[in-house]
Amino acid sequence: MPKAVALYSGGLDSTLAILVMLKQGVDVTALTFLNHFGCDISDRSSCSKDPFAASVKFGFQVKLSHLSDKFLNIVKNPRYGHGKNMNPCIDCRLLMLKEAKEFMKLTSADFIITGEVLGQRPMSQRKNCFPMIDKAADLKGLVLRPLSAKFLPVTSPEEKGLVNRELLYGFTGRSRKPQIALAAEFGLTEYPAPAGGCLLTEPNYSYRLKDLLEHNAAPSHKDINFLRVGRHFRYSSDCKIAIGRDENENKTIKSLAEPDDCILKVQSHAGPLTIILGNVSDNAIALAASLCVRYSDARKLQSVPVTVTKGDKSYTLDAVPADNVIIEHYRIEKKKPVAAGK
Numbered sequence: 001m002p003k004a005v006a007l008y009s010g011g012l013d014s015t016l017a018i019l020v021m022l023k024q025g026v027d028v029t030a031l032t033f034l035n036h037f038g039c040d041i042s043d044r045s046s047c048s049k050d051p052f053a054a055s056v057k058f059g060f061q062v063k064l065s066h067l068s069d070k071f072l073n074i075v076k077n078p079r080y081g082h083g084k085n086m087n088p089c090i091d092c093r094l095l096m097l098k099e100a101k102e103f104m105k106l107t108s109a110d111f112i113i114t115g116e117v118l119g120q121r122p123m124s125q126r127k128n129c130f131p132m133i134d135k136a137a138d139l140k141g142l143v144l145r146p147l148s149a150k151f152l153p154v155t156s157p158e159e160k161g162l163v164n165r166e167l168l169y170g171f172t173g174r175s176r177k178p179q180i181a182l183a184a185e186f187g188l189t190e191y192p193a194p195a196g197g198c199l200l201t202e203p204n205y206s207y208r209l210k211d212l213l214e215h216n217a218a219p220s221h222k223d224i225n226f227l228r229v230g231r232h233f234r235y236s237s238d239c240k241i242a243i244g245r246d247e248n249e250n251k252t253i254k255s256l257a258e259p260d261d262c263i264l265k266v267q268s269h270a271g272p273l274t275i276i277l278g279n280v281s282d283n284a285i286a287l288a289a290s291l292c293v294r295y296s297d298a299r300k301l302q303s304v305p306v307t308v309t310k311g312d313k314s315y316t317l318d319a320v321p322a323d324n325v326i327i328e329h330y331r332i333e334k335k336k337p338v339a340a341g342k
């Protein structure tokens, strides 16, 4: 029985690619790659609530692999550049294919499949991009894209008769209608709505990441995990302040914080959890306290007691709410372009 390794995100396209292969009697093992910036993998649909639902229903194996620092390295120094934001999509595809190649060798699989659809995404799903990426991964002819195969050169598994090209598809472009129709044919009813990509495709997230990398070339996993939570303020090159925007973010801050982190909270009113990341100085605490008051229900008061906790020490200081000038000055946020004439 022919064996294939699939790049699998749990999204519609990568699931369909697997189902098309299973229908042809190919034994498929799905590989789901994780990174710190989201879980969109081979077809960049958003995360499935239960990424294994289809694997259970249709009977294929899923293996998880965290790309960790390898992924961070390509974000920092992408050979093929970033997309519109910090997303290094071509390098990302390349990295995943290289990892899949190792797994293919290890399991004596015959080829790799992906759920990519020609023309669906601007950066990495262009016709000339596929052969370039396959060649760079040293996988020429070994990557089959079942959903667009009819518009792509014949691959090795097709040549060898492991796969029947006639039963592959010729989907192109951004419309999902053909995939939705095919899903219905297969009885695939649960799949996530398509999304634009991982967190690196978001302008504000990318802006924060750029700021982090400018000040710290080797950020910790904790630094990166904090990028997705709260409002962020840069106090100095080695100190940032993050402030929860709602109850959920307060909980996340609490869960990401380490015992020795400096945490601030307005005690008399409802308000955000505030954390100082990096070098904690008295001036940084004073700023964090005034920001903490500004985003609390005590923001209209003159002066408010704020509890500062660091390790097993805790004390209270009085802080005035930060004004807009302070917020503007310290906030790490992509500024909107000012319209001409304003």
Ligand code: SF4
Binding pocket: 040, 041, 044, 087, 088, 089, 090, 092, 093, 124, 196, 197, 198, 199, 200, 201
């Ligand atoms: S959006 Fe681009 S960088 Fe992000 S996971 Fe998808 S291919 Fe990779």
